[in-house]
Ligand code: ADP
């Protein structure tokens with residue numbers, strides 16, 4: 001071992017906390033203990049579980065936020081105010097003092113100087129320990145106070161006894177979980193956890209670990225012991241910025257676990273079977289539906305659309321399920337790519353399903369695809385939540401009999417009653433709009449792998465896919481492989497929220513990605529302006545000018561009703577105001593509480609140009625396509641997320657007319673906008689490029705939030721930072737396939753240790 005054994009930490013000083021609040025750390029139950037009644041969980045135990053600290057290894061991996069140095073004593077004479085100081089001295093005076101409230105004042109002298117300890121909450125036991133003549137050890141922040149130098153609520157104990165040899169950890173915690181309890185629990189976890197090495201030694205001699213690194217190589221056990229209880233001589237900065245070799249080791253472990261699980265998911269999928277489409281696609285294949293569709297389109301495909309089409313065609317010819325993400329900026333033309341894939345699928349004799357996150361979007365796809373595909377003799381079925389039972393029954397029959405080649409709908413598509421005759425291609429539009437848990441349910445149904453609910457994920461809201469959705473023959477679960485041998489459909493996911501490269505490499509290693517990096521010709525870049533809400537009248541004047549030119553306008557508001565807590569613009573009110581300000585102009589209103597039929601009617605009036613202005617909440621956010629709309633006003637733009645703003649802006653600039661986006665902001669009572677909001681609005685003005693927007697969004701929010709980890713309740717990467725740890729990520733990417741091949745058992749142990757129940761979750 002290259003490192004001196006880390007000294008065991010001594011018990012930390014006690015704070016003035018009533019004893020009853022401190023409960024012993026939970027002990028591992030002996031295996032022989034009767035499985036009778038489980039004792040009720042204490043609040044602290046519940047709090048531990050809420051933090052996700054279930055297994056000993058979870059506790060061992062719960063690392064300190066910072067450290068307290070209790071290893072030294074400082075003479076009071078040499079101590080400075082504002083510093084955290086620990087000293088030993090004798091109590092020379094103790095009194096209860098009543099000044100606005102009752103307080104205990106204790107004077108302590110260490111021979112070089114003295115200091116007053118002030119307690120606003122105290123118990124008789126404290127008074128006893130702090131009686132005149134007692135020798136005590138005190139730790140707290142030294143301040144200049146009313147009574148001279150003082151410490152308010154310092155920690156203390158009787159003097160003497162050895163000083164701890166290591167820094168004292170301070171852990172991230174939550175209400176109801178005292179630091180002392182957590183320290184004990186972590187220590188016990190550290191002792192009980194299996195910390196045997198899982199990374200084979202040969203892998204730890206290359207990349208960032210070549211030559212053992214400057215301070216020698218830490219084993220997992222050494223790294224954890226060090227990080228929980230570092231020796232006092234450590235440069236604290238290297239712990240804080242995670243550059244210390246012990247941190248490097250942990251981050252490498254974490255990244256490797258993630259790469260292993262992704263790679264494994266990819267391999268499981270590669271072993272599954274899907275229908276390989278026969279025949280030729282596109283150009284020159286005679287009567288191919290794809291060719292007919294291409295001929296009917298009012299435009300020519302962009303080079304990017306052609307390239308992506310080839311990627312998809314190559315996948316569909318294989319007997320392995322496609323798992324492809326099609327990313328392309330708003331307006332890049334993903335729908336036609338989906339339609340071409342659908343035509344290919346139907347031509348090969350299979351059914352295709354297209355799922356969209358909202359009814360409006362499903363409706364829009366439906367009318368567009370019907371206009372493209374029905375003239376080619378393809379029957380299309382529609383499924384939405386708001387459908388009348390009779391219509392629904394008819395649709396279900398079309399789908400079950402196979403008469404409908406294409407099925408388009410919302411989540412209704414994945415409900416239990418939907419039985420496909422022979423589904424072979426599933427397309428998910430705006431896939432980022434489906435919750436992590438929903439995508440997970442979808443994936444798990446597709447692969448027939450049983451899943452554990454990730455910590456915090458709300459799976460109750462998910463409608464799982466029925467088995468019938470998948471293999472026509474009915475699926476069989478083969479535990480030894482964890483996948484089903486019968487056929488799976490191909491999966492194409494589409495998103496307008498592009499994934500920055502580093503994220504694609506790490507979180508989506510399990511996906512093939514195609515990118516539409518080119519907009520269809522004839523688009524004019526949208527000019528974006530940030531305008532203070534006080535200048536609203538000018539914006540309305542501009543609307544008038546646009547209307548006079550025959551253009552249409554979107555006006556987006558964040559909420560439909562005034563809530564008590566937030567003074568948000570009310571879409572209904574704005575609708576009234578604009579109607580009054582724009583006499584003779586059709587002003588429509590669209591919000592999420594409206595019935596689906598009503599929404600559909602309003603949308604139709606706007607699409608047909610009957611309405612000049614559409615006031616709406618964010619329901620128009622995804623996918624809506626009205627090329628004549630050339631002005632987008634977003635009210636309270638400071639409250640929107642960056643990618644949401646970008647998506648909204650993408651609704652304009654779809655026709656030939658010069659288009660603009662006005663971001664109205666209000667600072668409320670504050671003199672200026674907050675920093676994050678400013679950064680977002682600035683990014684919107686500076687760039688129209690979805691990839692650049694995504695990159696800045698990542699910068700502003702960090703990867704966890706970017707991926708919606710908050711929504712899932714489980715952080716994706718706890719320790720590694722993709723921007724900072726590129727070399728470690730490169731190492732993990734290199735090592736993962738080798739480890740999976742050469743050390744499959746160690747690889748499984750490694751994944752389990754790090755991801756536990758979250759391994760499946762990461763695949764979603
Ligand atoms: P998104 O990628 O945001 O889903 P859409 O598929 O809705 O974009 O396409 C945006 C608009 O561009 C639609 O009106 C579509 O018909 C049109 N479009 C798509 N591809 C082309 C192309 N190659 N040339 C011209 N217009 C196109």
Ligand code: MG
Pocket residue numbers: 334335429623
């Ligand atoms: Mg779209």
